[in-house]
Structures are given as structure tokens and as C-alpha cells.
Amino acid sequence: MARYFEDSRSADRYARFRPQYPGCLLDKIKDVVSGRDGGTADKNGHGETASIEDLRVVDVGCGAGGSTFFLAEAGFKEICGVDASQAQINEAKKALEKKDDDVKQRVEFRIVDCNAGLPFDRDSVDVVIVAAAMHWLEPVQFYAHVNDILRAGGYVIAFSYGFSQFQDEDLQRPFDNLSQKTLEKYWEPEIVHTFTHYKHILEPYDTCKRFTLDWNYRVTLSELINFMSSWTAYPIYCGQHPDNTILEDFEKEVRKVLQSRHQHGTTPERNGSADSSDDDPTVEFKFPLFGFAGRRPCMTSTNKLDGCVRLDVVDKAGQ
Template identity: 30%
Template sequence: MEAGRDCVVEERAEEEVMVFLPDLAAKRVLYLNATRSFVYKLAAVAAHVTAVDSMQHNANEKLKDHHVDNVTFKCDDVTKLDFPSASFDLVCSSKLFENLHDPSASNLMSRVLSWLTPGGHFFLREKSYHPSVGKVVTGDGRVYRNGRKYCGMLHATTSPTSALNVTRGKNLVAYIASGDPCEVCLLAERVERETTEQLMETRYSLSFILKLEWIFGHTWVSTGGEATTREFCGHLKLRPGQRVLDVGCGAGGSAFFMARHYGIHIHGVDLSTSMINLSIDRQENLNTDDKKRIQFEICDIMKAEYASNTYDVIYSRDSILHIPNKDKLFPKLYRWLKPGGTLFTTDYFRGTGRLSQEFLSYEKKSCSAFVTMETYGATLRAAGFKEVKEQDLCDKFYDIQKEELDSFTSTREAFVDQYSQEDFDVLVNICSNKLGWVKSQQFVWGAFTAKK
């Protein structure tokens, strides 16, 4: 019975992965550490699949069932494979890298980069048994890494002209439902090296996230942390069993809070690999029921595609400000909401005061695309949202930020001991500037609620 249940879970996981992968029509695929069932799923949509297994008898077994003409089975040591440059549109692996120590793993990733066509993708699926540490080597020589470690290895894979950039990643829902959020998959794209460097500059590092939590609280990176989350969720009339999409979910605070206090299912999405990997690490520490209700995904929300009428609530805290094309985002959010569903966002906006050079410099450096509350509301209405209600929260923001800054200042000695005086001064300066910009009406914190 247990084995049968495991087979059902794995079948669901494979179907989930197929949806996760890029379009494979007319594409060439290299599948490393191939499993028979997934080979044929790939072959059903791809132009050709080269499936590699290091065990000869496994390759022979797969050949017995070889009833399609677009699969080539190959028995070889993956660390010694050699293919011409730009041979494949997709290279995928399944639980391969747990068998490779860091030098071999990094070397294979470099060769994968060379085998990919420009714009091609590398997919890997691995089991992270120890999410709280970067890497664990077991007695049998297996190497278990967490998602953050794999993201770091992928981002470090470069050539003089190209690099791997992680574009998507998630923990598999099929395994979350069985109480295991650590079955993870990642998708990286071969891009021009300059593109990767520009993208990485806009992302939060793990170190910076942990520094922000000194201000907002553990698992929080938005104004007011748990206190404002508790207040805002209290107005949303959340009910057990509902589905919520958390856009820009950060370090997981809102997802954990809603799962724990309301019994709802959360899908947290963020562009930052560090945010999502940290959230998945922390998910492992939840109780079993809460753990099963949350899925985290690395994803650019502008490139995401989810089924229409899927979510009861779409929730976002201080994140949409980073997206320039809000007129393209809001119709997507509208489509994903169920009829009668609710959109709730808090965001930073431009105020009516004269904008200082310092403020404009912060906007550019933080990769923000501030608009006025009036423009934001009009864009929501143009996307089809009804009952659009806005709330200016500047007074609340000023009081909360002042309290958070005072509290953070009182921890200076401990913070500097762990980081540096320079890091402390940077965070104090950011908070102080925001307080000044609110006073001069350059900067607004506000909330929007809208209905489908």
C-alpha cells in the first residue's frame, strides 16, 4: 500500500513538472539520470529526447519498451558526457546531483551551459533533506543540498559570453500534500552574461533579507510585519479552504500567518531566489497541517500563467511597486481571481509634493516604478476590477516606521557585532529618508481593495 501511494505521488509530481517546463514543441531534450515513465512524457511533446542512464541494465530495460522513434537511450557516465555546443533546447536531470560532489556538479553544470542553445533551459529536480544547511554529505557519499545552494551554483555557472539565470523554482505540490515541502525543482535559462548581472543586481541577497528582518521581525520584510498583516487579514474575511495567491511573498511571513491562523491554502510567488529558498527552509519547521497548505515558487509574475478563476484572494504587500507595466499585470490578476474574489494590495506611491533628487535616486536604485494612487486605482478599474477602494496609510506608516526605527536603533550594538556599522547606517538612512519623504508628501504608503 505504501509503495502504491508513493507511485501515485510520483506520477502526480511528474505531471506537475511537465506543466512547469517550457514549451517543448519541436525542441531537442537531453534527459540525465533518466526514468522510464518521464522519458515518454517528454517524448510525447518534444521533437527528440536523448535519455542517459549510467546503468547498462536500466538502459536495456528502457529499450525493451522503446516504441517511439524520437528517443535515443544512452548508457554513460554523466560526468564524462560530451556533446557539441548548442545541441539541446532543454537539459533536464532528476535526482542526479545528490550523487555528485561539488567539483563534479559544478563541472557538469558548466558543460550543460555549453550544450544549451541560446535561450535554452536547464531543469533540475532534487530532494533537499536538510533545508536549514547548505549541504550535507551522508555516509553513503550522497550530497544533499538545499535550494539556495543549488541556486548559487547555477548563478555561478558562466562562460565568457553566457550564463545560467534561475527563472523559476518551486517545491512540488504533490509532495507538499504528503508533508514533504523539500522536493524542489529549478529552471534556469541560458542568457547573455550581462543580462544575468543586471538581473542579479535587482535581487535581494540572503544577507540583506536577514538584515531587514532586524527591522520588521522574523520572516517579515514589509512595513509593520505581523501587526499590519494581522490587521489587514482581519478585513479580508478569510475562510478555511480558500486559495490565496501571495504576489511578492518575500520571506514567507504572510503565507505562514494565513496558513496558521485561517487554514487557507497559500501560493507564494517571488522573483527573488533568496526569498523563496529561505521561505521553503522555514516551511519545513511548520506543523504538518500548515506545511501542507503552502507552496512557494520562484517566478516573474509578469511571465506566470495560472488557470482562470483559481484564487479566492490575491494578496500583495509592497511588491507591485517594482513592476512598471501594471496595466499588463492587473488584467492577469483579474483573470486568475474567482468571480466575487478579492484583490488586496499595499504599496508605495509617489505623493503630491515636489520630488527631490534624493527620492528619485532611491526610486532608480531600488528598481521601483512608483505611480500615484490615482493612477494605480485607474489602472485597476481599467483591468475590470469593481468596488475599488483606496486608503492613504501615510499617518500609520509614519508611526510604524518611527517605532521600528527606534526599536532597531536600540539593537545597534548587537547588529554591528553580527554585521557592521556601515550596514547599520545604511538601514537607518533608508528608514529616516522614508520618514522625511512622507512628511514632505513625496512618498505615500497606501492600500487598495478591489473585487472581481
């Protein structure tokens, strides 16, 4: 896994400023493991549909624990968040201390380099979740490790989100200028996979299906600025341009647009994008949420890697 969020400052920003996942994604995860998405429902040892409360989850690349706590809301039996960053896991554990006893009993965090291995017993995990982290992993290595710990019939669900999409073109323009022009050469190569909505990341099993969801988001302008400051490209840019004012300039441009809307009587109800009625106006936009989900085939062979990890993943990786 890449090492872009390992320092304590980045981990702190990540913990405080990254958005919380929406209910529609939680519904999607529940549909996958219950078979309501058109797949095959999970079964327990008695041939009955397994309950979420019976399933053990590993949350790969959990960062500061946002996705792990999100999964805890769904009611999974156990969720173990793993991440290569000590700083991120420290933030996750601090957040866990503030949760109620039920969450504390079901959630744990470990420092794990997921490309090197997943330290869980063979066939002991029901669901592997990769939240906004699949693009940092080496698929062939990672899928081999997943195949070791995921029981036959278990699920892999990977997802992430792309750049904000504003309804108002005058708000979209300064956002695109900053994220895709000013910061263009400061994004790590792996981030390209989020630009293309994971189109070029191959899924592990033939059973996997792609999905997209609309994630409507409403925040204050200061919250949006803080979120942008948690981007991986921003500290890299700041390291080379320590006196830059790119976020301040972006904020000024947005405020100028909102002020113009206000002067012309365009209300939030009419343009559906922003509210300029106070010192910290709200802005609305959409995150494109995308990913894939599938079930590990049930195998009778003792060599569980055969027939499970798709051969085209290995073939294309070697080209």
C-alpha cells in the first residue's frame, strides 16, 4: 500500500475533514450480503440466509476509522480496521474510545501492510471491505491474501468516490481549475483510478458486479475547504510552494459567485447549489460513488487460489 497518509498531520486532517459515507452505500452493502442485489444470498451452516449480525468484516485501508465505524452502524458482528499507517490507526483508536460499549466490543484496529499479507486465520472472514483504498493496493498480491482469509461464499466489496460535481457551472469551474489544473502534476499516479471510477482496476472474481451511486452532499464552505486540504496532492504542492494561497483564492472565487447569485435574487431553492445567507455559506454538490462487489466462489479444490483469482488479472499485470 502507498504511504501517503502516514504522518500525524495528514492523519489528523483525514480524521477531521473526510466526509462520512451516505446511507445509500450502507443499503448497497446490505443488499450485496443478503443477495438482494441480484446475487446469491449468504447462507449459514443450516442453509438459512445469514444475518449481518453473524458476519465478520475486515476493513482494508481503514485510515482514521471512518469507514469502520460506518460499517459498525450496519450491525456487523465484528469489524477489524487495518491500515499501514501508525498515525491513522492512532486516530482511529482515539475515536473508538469515544464510542459506546457496543461499538467498542465489535470494533478493533490493527497496523497492517495489506500488500504484504492479512494476518487473519484461513477462511475466517466473511466480508472484505476496501473503502477508498483499492487504488493504493497491488491487486494481484492483495487478492491472493484476500483469497487466503475469505471463506468460500464470502464477499469482497471495494468502493471509492470521485471529485465533487456541482450543479452550478460557475462553482464547478474554480473547483476544476484547482483540482485538475493547479494540482494536476501533484496527484500520485494511483489517484488516476478514482478519476476513471476504478474502470481499470480489475475485480478478483467473475461474480463481481460494478455499481455506481449518487451521493448528494451539503456542507459549509469552510468544511469544503478543510476537505480539500486533506487531499494528498495539497501537502505535496505546499511543500514546493510554501507561500501559496490556492485554497484562499478558491474560497474568494466561490464567495464571489455566491454573492452574485444573492444580488440577482437567485436563491438556493432555485439553483440547488449554494446558500449565501451567512458568513459560512452552505454548498451542495454530488460525489460520484463507484465500486464493485462479488462473492468468492465455493471451491472443493484444496488449492483455493485456482479458479478464484481471475487469470486475466495475472495476465494483464504481467504485460
